[in-house]
Each structure stands twice: as structure tokens, then as C-alpha cells.
Amino acid sequence: MICHLGVIVDGAPRVVPTAYGRDGDTLYLHGSTGARSLAEAAGREVCVTVTHLDGIVLARSIFHHSVNYRSAMIYGTPRPVTDPGERLAGLRAICEHLAPGRWDIVRRPSRKELAATAVLALSLEEASVKVRQGPPRDEEADYALDVWAGVLPVHQVFGEPIPDPLLRPGIPPSGIPGR
Amino acid sequence: MICHLGVIVDGAPRVVPTAYGRDGDTLYLHGSTGARSLAEAAGREVCVTVTHLDGIVLARSIFHHSVNYRSAMIYGTPRPVTDPGERLAGLRAICEHLAPGRWDIVRRPSRKELAATAVLALSLEEASVKVRQGPPRDEEADYALDVWAGVLPVHQVFGEPIPDPLLRPGIPPSGIPGR
Incomplete structure (x- = not known):
């Protein structure tokens, strides 16, 4: 439901949890125009990571304990979205991702609210996916353990x-x- | 249960989900000695973020939709742990965090497995916490909406x-x- 946005601020990494939405091959992020991490992310390289934790892998040795998960890392330089239509579409994608169905029943953003909201677009072109699924894989000898x-x-x-x-x-x- | 580790690799941020453990004021991370992100993290500034998503805040306007969450960001320069006793203690903290109770009933790491495992220690001295809890906070006029x-x-x-x-x-x- 949320992603972790990595940006470089004053030469050091910063990792911020934030909402996101997807429209085709574009990931949308948003935030207050006053939020530093989002402002720093526009036009600079970022990494956005989305992780689903699926399970805890309980092995017969400490070494082979692990987690089952699915994780996507998206790399790129976000583009500030200025076109009013795309800004609304981006916000809709974010809102529908978190709370599907709300966009059509609640009050839409006012001009003032839109002015206070920064929207960034990140291409999904450069991304990598890591997955671990399935049972533990133990050392041969350890399968004899009780x-x-x-x-x-x-x-x-x-x-x-x-x-x-x-x-x-x-x-x-x-x-x-979900209801 | 997991954290997101932000490191700078070749000048760009990288955000990697990984396990962690805590012992007093020290956060422990581990990984394969061959894993690049962990190797890059030793002796360099990182940001480790742990996020609990607690709820989806359904407001009367799109603008005030939000999430309830608790998030901790830890900043610092991890120290490679070389002392054998602290290495074991760090691995134990990580394992007990993910799977409490396992350390005492499964096979402990062998010398070969320990050699293949990098352990990093990060002080919790520099950290910030962000929290949002409670009901939506809507614009006065919107409370009249159906x-x-x-x-x-x-x-x-x-x-x-x-x-x-x-x-x-x-x-x-x-x-x-949990059982």
C-alpha cells in the first residue's frame, strides 16, 4: 500500500514512507509542496521500493532462516507534473490505489489544495524485482534434526x-x- | 518486521528491504558478504526506515485522505562488526526479532556460515520518528457532506x-x- 522513497539530501540517503499510485508505466508520488524530501526528489535520481512481506521462513539452522517477500525497486529521475489534467490523473491514481472507490464520492481537490500539492511522475522503465517464495532450503545434514x-x-x-x-x-x- | 535500508551506490540512492534486530541502542543488519548494498553500507552514511502502516484515513475530501502510521528513520554510519561475540549477539538479535524462540532450538551458525555473513551495527543515536494517528481532519464545510x-x-x-x-x-x- 505504501512505498519507500529514497532520495539523497545533503549528500546522505533519506528513506521516506509515502503513498503512491500507478497509471500504466508511470508511478505517481505526491506530497505537500513544503515537504523537503519530495522537493529534493524532483529532477534528481531516486529509488522507490515497494515490498510485500509474505512469510517467515523457519529453517532448521539459523543461517537458512529467511523471509518470503516480493519487492520492486524503481530507479529514475522523477518529473514534476505540471499539466493540470495529468496532475489530477496522478492524484486519482494515488487515491484509488490506497482507497479504491473514494475518488468518485468525496469532494475533489480545490484550486488552493491543488496548489499546495506537488505531484511527481516516475517512469517504470528501470526497475528490478526480487522475490523469495517457498519452503526453507536447509543443509542436507540438517534435515535429520528434530x-x-x-x-x-x-x-x-x-x-x-x-x-x-x-x-x-x-x-x-x-x-x-474491501467492503 | 523488516526495514528499508537506504544507501548511496554509484552516486544514486538504493533502497533495499532487509531484516534487522535491536539490542539496546544498537540496530543490527546482516547479509551475505557478497551482497553489494550491505558492503556499500559499511562505513558510509545510511538511512534505515521502519514503517508500521496502521490504517487508511478516509476523509470527506480527497485532499485529507491519509494513512495512519508509525515510522522511525535512523541515520548514521554503520560499523562492520568483527568481534565474534558481538557478531553472534547481532545475529541473535536479528533472528529473535523475526522469529522469536528459534535461536535456542535450531542449529547455530557454523564457522563457514559465519564467514559468509556480514554483520553491521548502527547506533540509534540519530533518529527521527513520524506518527499519524486518529480520525480524518476535514475542512469545516465538508462535515456537512453525506x-x-x-x-x-x-x-x-x-x-x-x-x-x-x-x-x-x-x-x-x-x-x-506467535503460537
Whole structure:
């Protein structure tokens, strides 16, 4: 649901969790125009990493303990999005990724809100993917050990929606992702 | 359970998901001695970010959609750990963080395995924490809108353990985190 954006600020790496959206071969990021990491990312090389943790690999030796995961790293130089249409499309992609269905039922961004929002576009052209799946791979001799081995799956799940304390009475739950 | 390690490689940022462990005020990272990102991280500035996604904040306007999260960013220059005792302690911290209870029941690292493993120590001295919690904060006028608003909690949960297909019969489940 979120990515980790790596930028170089004052010569040192900075890794910031942030929302993202995808439209075809373009990844969109957004942030406050006042946010330094996002401002520093425009026109400079970045690395955006998205990781799904799928499980904990419980092996018969410490050495072969591992995690099952799927990870994508995207490298490139983000382009500040200035075209009003693409800015809206980028924001829509980000919002729909996090909260599908909301764009069409809530208030769209005002001119003032749009002016306070920076949108960056990053091509998916240069990317690498790393994956580990499946059971542990132990040393031959260790299969004789009397220890349970396997994979403990890890899932990300939604809990029960928590209504805003300021929600007016009589508004039914709607536009809630996954429902 | 995992962190994202940001390093500068050939002048560009690289963000790699990896396991970590903590012992007091020290964060430990490990990896194959052949892994480039880890090798590049020793003696150079890094940023390690750990993020817990807690919920999706569903507001009455696109602009105020957000996520609830807790995030820690640790900045510093990792020290390669060479002392054999600290190397083992660091590996133990990493293993116990991911899979508590395993260290004492599975085979410990051999001399050959230890030689193939790089361990880095990063002080927690320079770190920053970012948190967002609670309900959406909407514009005054938007509270009149007929749209459900609130928080959709996000949890990371364990599934049913999947035994290794090569598990010998008669070995009961044990040393499984969270059970």
C-alpha cells in the first residue's frame, strides 16, 4: 500500500514512507509542496521500493532462516507534473490505489489544495524485482534434526472500520475499501 | 518486521528491504558478504526506515485522505562488526526479532556460515520518528457532506503455519512465532 522513497539530501540517503499510485508505466508520488524530501526528489535520481512481506521462513539452522517477500525497486529521475489534467490523473491514481472507490464520492481537490500539492511522475522503465517464495532450503545434514520447519505466512488485513467521531448520524458505511 | 535500508551506490540512492534486530541502542543488519548494498553500507552514511502502516484515513475530501502510521528513520554510519561475540549477539538479535524462540532450538551458525555473513551495527543515536494517528481532519464545510468518513485499520497477521514438504513425520509444531 505504501512505498519507500529514497532520495539523497545533503549528500546522505533519506528513506521516506509515502503513498503512491500507478497509471500504466508511470508511478505517481505526491506530497505537500513544503515537504523537503519530495522537493529534493524532483529532477534528481531516486529509488522507490515497494515490498510485500509474505512469510517467515523457519529453517532448521539459523543461517537458512529467511523471509518470503516480493519487492520492486524503481530507479529514475522523477518529473514534476505540471499539466493540470495529468496532475489530477496522478492524484486519482494515488487515491484509488490506497482507497479504491473514494475518488468518485468525496469532494475533489480545490484550486488552493491543488496548489499546495506537488505531484511527481516516475517512469517504470528501470526497475528490478526480487522475490523469495517457498519452503526453507536447509543443509542436507540438517534435515535429520528434530525441529519443526516451514513457513509462517504473513498477511496484511483490514480491521473493522472506525467511524469518525464527528460523523453525522444516519450516514451509512460506504466507500470503504474491501467492503 | 523488516526495514528499508537506504544507501548511496554509484552516486544514486538504493533502497533495499532487509531484516534487522535491536539490542539496546544498537540496530543490527546482516547479509551475505557478497551482497553489494550491505558492503556499500559499511562505513558510509545510511538511512534505515521502519514503517508500521496502521490504517487508511478516509476523509470527506480527497485532499485529507491519509494513512495512519508509525515510522522511525535512523541515520548514521554503520560499523562492520568483527568481534565474534558481538557478531553472534547481532545475529541473535536479528533472528529473535523475526522469529522469536528459534535461536535456542535450531542449529547455530557454523564457522563457514559465519564467514559468509556480514554483520553491521548502527547506533540509534540519530533518529527521527513520524506518527499519524486518529480520525480524518476535514475542512469545516465538508462535515456537512453525506459521505462516510473514518479509519480503516490495517493489521499484519500470521496465517496457518505451512510445514516444509520435507519435514520428517512425527515432528510436532514448535518454535513457531506467535503460537
